[in-house]
Amino acid sequence: MSKFTMFGQLIARPGQRGELAKLMLESAATLQEMEGCIYYIISESVDEPDALWISELWESEEAHAASLKNENVLAVIQRCRPLIAGVNPVKLRLLGGKGI
Template identity: 70%
Template sequence: MSKYAMFGKLTAHPGKRDELANRMLESSETLNGMEGCIHYILHADEDHPDDLWVTELWESEEAHAASLKNEKVLEVIGRCRPLIAGVTPIKVRPLGGKGFGGTA
């Protein structure tokens, strides 16, 4: 199986980025122990005050899809949704590097 990665751009409603980030970070323990999740990192965009970026690396696309059916993940999404004005997913194909830990 191939690793699965994506970047996600989350645009918060004006002035709500910090609140969105805090909700996401408070809920980050949801992904601890999530089967197939290698890393999930939240970043603040320094040039755009309403934008957050997420980088994700999963053991497989199936593991990522399964996470979106997880009851705890769905609860976090529901709590964050009112603060989100837009989402832009960007699928990428990981090639390797430090921390990659396997074949693409």
């Protein structure tokens, strides 16, 4: 399967998760029109007060890489950086399932 999926945990600086989530949701709105993006979901951890989880599914790894060159996406990344204390990305190989 050529689709590309990635999960990532963002750890916000203490007390900044809400602001970080707001900025990440702006990024999600930018991706609504981006070619190759199937889904981009932002969730907050129930157990970790500073953690956000990002779930992404793309038509290909190249489509994901192209998104990271988009001016609007780059602008959101720059605005988010001061709010982020840590990043834990997880690349996965998609095997299949419902909704794909």
